[in-house]
Amino acid sequence: xxxxxxSPIIIxxxxxxxxxxxxxxxxxxxxxxxxxxxxxxxxxxVLFGFVWHNxxxxxxxxxxxxxxxxxxxxxxxxxxxxxxxxxxGLAVVVYSLAAIDHQRESFGYHAxxxxxxxxxxxxxxxxxxxxxxxxxxVLLIASFVLMQLGSEKAQLEGAIxxxxxxxxxxxxxxxxxxxxxxxxxxxxxxxxxxxxRTVSRPGMLTxxxxxxxxxxxxxxxxxxxxxxxxxxxxxPPAPISxxxxxxxxxxxxxxxxxxxxxxxxxDVGTTHGLILLAAGLTxxxxxxxxxxxxxxxxxxxxxxxxHVGYMIMGLGLYTPLALAGSIFYTVQDIIVKTSLFLVSxxxxxxxxxxxxxxxxxxxxxxxxxxxxxxxxxxxxxxxxPFSGFWGKFILxxxxxxxxxxxxxxxALIVGLLTLxxxxxxxxxVFWKKQPEEQSEPAxxxxxxxxxxxxxxxxxxxxxxxxxxxxxxGPFFDFAQRAAEQLVNPSDYIQAVLGKSA
Amino acid sequence: xxxxxxxxxxxxxxxxxxxxMRRSIVKxxxxxxxxxxxxxxxxxxxxxxxxxxxxxxxxxxSQLIGQFADPVPEALILTAIVIGFGVQAFAIVLIRRxxxxxxxxDLDKMQSTESFD
Numbered sequence: 001x002x003x004x005x006x007s008p009i010i011i012x013x014x015x016x017x018x019x020x021x022x023x024x025x026x027x028x029x030x031x032x033x034x035x036x037x038x039x040x041x042x043x044x045x046v047l048f049g050f051v052w053h054n055x056x057x058x059x060x061x062x063x064x065x066x067x068x069x070x071x072x073x074x075x076x077x078x079x080x081x082x083x084x085x086x087x088x089g090l091a092v093v094v095y096s097l098a099a100i101d102h103q104r105e106s107f108g109y110h111a112x113x114x115x116x117x118x119x120x121x122x123x124x125x126x127x128x129x130x131x132x133x134x135x136x137x138v139l140l141i142a143s144f145v146l147m148q149l150g151s152e153k154a155q156l157e158g159a160i161x162x163x164x165x166x167x168x169x170x171x172x173x174x175x176x177x178x179x180x181x182x183x184x185x186x187x188x189x190x191x192x193x194x195x196x197r198t199v200s201r202p203g204m205l206t207x208x209x210x211x212x213x214x215x216x217x218x219x220x221x222x223x224x225x226x227x228x229x230x231x232x233x234x235x236p237p238a239p240i241s242x243x244x245x246x247x248x249x250x251x252x253x254x255x256x257x258x259x260x261x262x263x264x265x266x267d268v269g270t271t272h273g274l275i276l277l278a279a280g281l282t283x284x285x286x287x288x289x290x291x292x293x294x295x296x297x298x299x300x301x302x303x304x305x306x307h308v309g310y311m312i313m314g315l316g317l318y319t320p321l322a323l324a325g326s327i328f329y330t331v332q333d334i335i336v337k338t339s340l341f342l343v344s345x346x347x348x349x350x351x352x353x354x355x356x357x358x359x360x361x362x363x364x365x366x367x368x369x370x371x372x373x374x375x376x377x378x379x380x381x382x383x384x385p386f387s388g389f390w391g392k393f394i395l396x397x398x399x400x401x402x403x404x405x406x407x408x409x410x411a412l413i414v415g416l417l418t419l420x421x422x423x424x425x426x427x428x429v430f431w432k433k434q435p436e437e438q439s440e441p442a443x444x445x446x447x448x449x450x451x452x453x454x455x456x457x458x459x460x461x462x463x464x465x466x467x468x469x470x471x472x473g474p475f476f477d478f479a480q481r482a483a484e485q486l487v488n489p490s491d492y493i494q495a496v497l498g499k500s501a
Numbered sequence: 502x503x504x505x506x507x508x509x510x511x512x513x514x515x516x517x518x519x520x521x522m523r524r525s526i527v528k529x530x531x532x533x534x535x536x537x538x539x540x541x542x543x544x545x546x547x548x549x550x551x552x553x554x555x556x557x558x559x560x561x562x563s564q565l566i567g568q569f570a571d572p573v574p575e576a577l578i579l580t581a582i583v584i585g586f587g588v589q590a591f592a593i594v595l596i597r598r599x600x601x602x603x604x605x606x607d608l609d610k611m612q613s614t615e616s617f618d
Binding site: 130133134137140141144145148151153154156157158159160161163164167168170171174175177178179181182185187230231232234235 | 517521526529533536537539540541543544547548549571573574577580581584587588591592595596598599602603608611613614615
């Protein structure tokens with residue numbers, strides 16, 4: 001059992017080591033990387049199944065009893081996030097086999113990708129706040145190197161902004177941990193949850209909560225802390241920005257949800273009210289930013305920011321239904337965003353540019369690719385029957401139940417604006433005639449094997465998204481059960497500390 | 502002693518943020534390094550300073566009583582220092598490479614990834 005819990009950390013770790021040992025042989029690295037990603041997905045699915053049937057699982061590293069040692073915990077939410085991280089990892093690894101150039105592969109691309117996935121899985125599974133900081137640093141250092149791998153001019157410039165803001169967020173996080181430890185003298189999340197209930201200085205605790213909100217808010221790219229994201233995510237090659245878009249901001253969202261359901265629930269009006277305000281402003285500023293862009297991936301980056309707003313909107317409302325909405329939305333958004341970024345990479349491969357005014361005519365030349373863009377784009381905008389519609393539907397319902405009409409209005413308006421933004425991309429990239437001066441390589445010139453590697457991972461992700469959209473029942477059941485575990489942390493505490501709260 | 506350290510920590514945070522708001526990337530990195538030191542020193546100070554009371558249990562005791570030095574903050578700082586060292590080493594190489602490639606160390610001139618065209 002305990003091995004199953006740590007396997008999502010161990011498997012990518014060993015894959016990365018093996019890939020490093022195979023430094024000389026690019027082909028061997030590619031094989032190791034693909035196998036490792038597939039094994040990780042299998043392990044993550046087994047873990048999720050186990051948690052689904054047997055409830056929250058916890059293990060103590062090195063048999064140091066909680067709260068003294070480091071705890072690894074998997075509840076439904078974190079197990080599902082691990083499954084998604086593994087799935088996105090596999091999709092991106094397969095896509096990279098065709099989309100990443102030889103130089104980047106030779107300089108350890110695959111090893112770095114697996115280190116990144118290890119950091120993400122570790123952050124999802126840890127039950128210790130300082131350990132969470134360590135996993136953040138693991139995934140950050142891997143993402144720093146991936147961001148500037150290849151050292152193109154734009155990449156270096158984006159990397160400086162990305163590195164600075166993320167290091168700043170880490171320093172804030174460390175500061176917050178220091179004050180938290182000074183207040184209650186423990187770092188175990190479950191133990192903290194118990195200790196914080198009896199803290200006598202609620203004002204200090206609220207300040208601390210805001211410090212955590214700032215630290216995780218930078219990582220999750222919420223308003224007004226998101227400016228590093230659209231300045232950097234469009235600079236690395238498409239598979240790298242796809243895995244960043246799919247997973248990294250969601251680690252921030254996950255941490256926010258974890259911390260603001262387990263630890264800081266003493267003054268919901270202030271802290272969660274602030275989160276709700278940030279959610280509304282994130283949605284609006286993100287989408288307004290997207291409307292004025294003319295670069296395919298920059299539009300997607302701003303949409304990424306905008307839709308983080310929906311994920312924390314449920315947290316801000318803080319009802320079981322709203323949290324279920326947040327979880328549902330996060331799960332489907334990972335799939336949608338990754339596939340959109342992967343499609344943008346395929347478009348780049350065909351036309352050699354991300355600029356909207358130089359793209360065009362892809363609907364007539366590549367109808368299949370156009371469909372692969374259109375479905376997640378409609379889902380992003382919240383069109384029924386796609387998965388994004390159900391996510392927004394649950395959140396809007398929860399907002400109406402809580403009489404928070406302003407945030408509901410913001411969510412609906414942003415849905416419409418997203419539709420406008422996506423239809424701009426559709427008409428510019430796929431629908432309008434290709435500009436005359438364009439003479440980039442067309443699809444026919446790409447080898448068909450390479451083209452399949454571009455399209456098949458996206459097709460599988462889109463199929464999964466369509467499945468969630470057409471058959472949302474089981475996924476909503478899962479979201480409700482996961483939200484139930486978050487709202488009532490007694491099971492979590494029981495699993496970690498072995499005693500009831 | 503704790504009062505003195507508190508002022509040192511505050512001074513470090515202020516200096517770090519001042520340096521980070523300058524335009525030069527070299528000062529930016531120095532600011533980031535200072536920010537890490539400030540956080541580490543904060544952990545040290547907030548763990549309460551105790552002299553001559555090691556956290557060692559004598560034979561027959563089952564728990565520590567009274568004042569003793571808490572070993573956890575030191576462990577946290579050690580981890581944070583190691584991580585900070587690695588990250589700062591990377592950041593220094595990054596700014597050197599950026600300076601070579603972009604030909605400037607002025608953050609205000611690095612706006613090509615944020616422009617519209």
